Amino acid sequence: MPQPLAYRMRPQRIEDVVGQQHLVGPGKIIARMVQAKMLSSMILYGPPGTGKTSIASAIAGSTKYAFRKLNAATDSKKDLQVVAEEAKMSGTVILLLDEIHRLDKTKQDFLLPHLENGRIILIGATTENPYMSINPAIRSRTQIFEVKPLTADDIKTAIERALTDTTNGLGDTDIKLESAAETFLTTATNGDLRSALNGLELAAKSTNPDANGTINLTLPIIEECVQKKAFSHDKDGDAHYDVISAFQKSIRGSDTDAALHYLARLVTAGDLPSIARRLTVIAYEDIGLANPPACARVVESVTAAQRLGFPEARIPLADAVIELCLSPKSNSGMMAIDAAMADIAKGHYGDIPAHLKDAHYKGAAGLGHGVGYAYPHNFKNDWVKQQYLPDKIKDAQYYVPKQNGKFETALGQQYDRLRSAQHQNKH
Template structure:
């Protein structure tokens, strides 16, 4: 029986790995370990299909060590003993232990001395947070590295490589994967390359070829293969981004039902990464200082959704969208920083006042740096009047408080009070 496409396309050297360049790229930690032949046991933590097994396979291929794969949940202590015996005979074995968070104490106790001796180089793979789910005895003997979902560009690169490879991939077939079908393939799988490659193979081998022998993979075929409807057959994906834009504008406009509708369309498209990113943007751009706890809860909801994956991810995402819609709104934060940036870009800046310059070096006093600085904590209410902006823009004002939430109302009152006292317009000191 032929092995699945994702298995066949598994890399045999680091250079073939798609994504995770923060670990395997030139000069990065795993690359350096392999180059120096100084391997140590590690735990790779991240979502399914993001390259944990590929990294282990590539390390083994690059070092020529024997490579074995076991599952901590389903394989027994006897299976570990077989790997240990092989390690005694060959010197070193790289063991990929999937679902390492489910390793029981009996297997762990057997494994630990072999990790200590270096006979077994353990590469544990888990989708669970290892700092919470993995026993400290294992953690203390391993390096923990996080892997991330692949980007659409990285997914497309891997898919195109599989289409062209005549030996391990689908290159022996004549396949025409339409642009809109490729876009749906990489979006519907949420950065899970294993799912994308195996789904691609299913689509290719279940589609009858045309009269000229070419297998044409259209958007409907990919939709059917993954059971995810695309938002639109628009070739350039414009409709997809229209829905994302509509989601943000509906939340900004406090229309719960419209926002849930557009969220549902994005969920049906399987686009968890773009939903997560956009909700974080909305939380700080549109709600911001009017309701900071809502922004914090959105971060928590997004993290939960990313760990859960679909279909369960829809639950925290819906909660976040409903709260953001019904929350008071304020864009004062983004307006303030953009106003400051615009002034800097236009040349609106000057020399840092001498009393604010760094004075932590010998000779600073001779230059007048820091000598006139007044330490606010040495004064009543931890505040003292002194100039902080450069002379050229000493009266610049970027922040314009809004009154839509109690938190920003309080901030605004404090800001106005401080501003007046700083400019000597009021004898009243700020609280």
């Protein structure tokens, strides 16, 4: 049985990797490692189908090292021993270890010395957050890189490459992919290239050619083959982003029914990643300090939805949307950090006051570091007046409180009291 299209189209050179240019683009960290042949073990984490295996395959192809692939959950210590023996006999082996977050202690203890001596270059792949799920012993011996969902343009590039590649792709077949179908294929799979290529291959193999021998792939055919409907997509690819935009603006504008309508479009399209990301952004961007408990509940709802999957995921998502719509709103947190970053971009920062500098080393006092620092907990109400900002911007104010909820109203009152005390008799 022939290998799937997604497997055949895996890149053999780092230059052929689709997307992930923050890692493999010219001058970026993994490209530099490959160019210098100074590879170190790494963990790649991100959603399925975004190129973790492709990057590992391309690294091996570009460096000409042997490439082996195992699964931490299903392959045994004996399988690791076979790879280690190969590395001992023939030199460096690149080992892609899928689901590395499920590596047990026995396998981990076996791997560690081989990582230390460099015989095995480990590339761990996981959809889990490695800072939470990977054992510290492995984590400390690897570099951690986030692999991001592919953009529609990335997937379009890969699809067009697959349609023209006569060696590994579908280039030997006369296929006409309708424009609307291509656009849908690039957006409906939510950055999952494997799903896009699987859908394309299924459509091509299951569609009869016309009288001229051409396989015409239309929007309904692609919809059927990826099992999603184009409710939130149009022929230009803009409607998907229009729905996301309308979704956020409806919540921001406190229109519950409109927000539920746009949520329903996204649920119908099966777009859980976009919903999860957008709801989390909305919670902290638009509700923020006006109602922090709502922000925390949104994170819980999104986590529950991701664990449940559709169709049940729609329930916690709907609860979260309704609460966000009816919650008081505030964007003061976002505005505050943006104002602080804008100041830095303009060169407004200055030297950290000497009394705030690190004093936990010999000779610090001789440099004046930490000298004169007043420890707030030694004073009444655990507060003492002293300067924290650099001299150059000592009077800067970034946070401007709003009064759109009890929580931020109270925060604002405390902020005003402390700021007034801090700057009292300054001028």
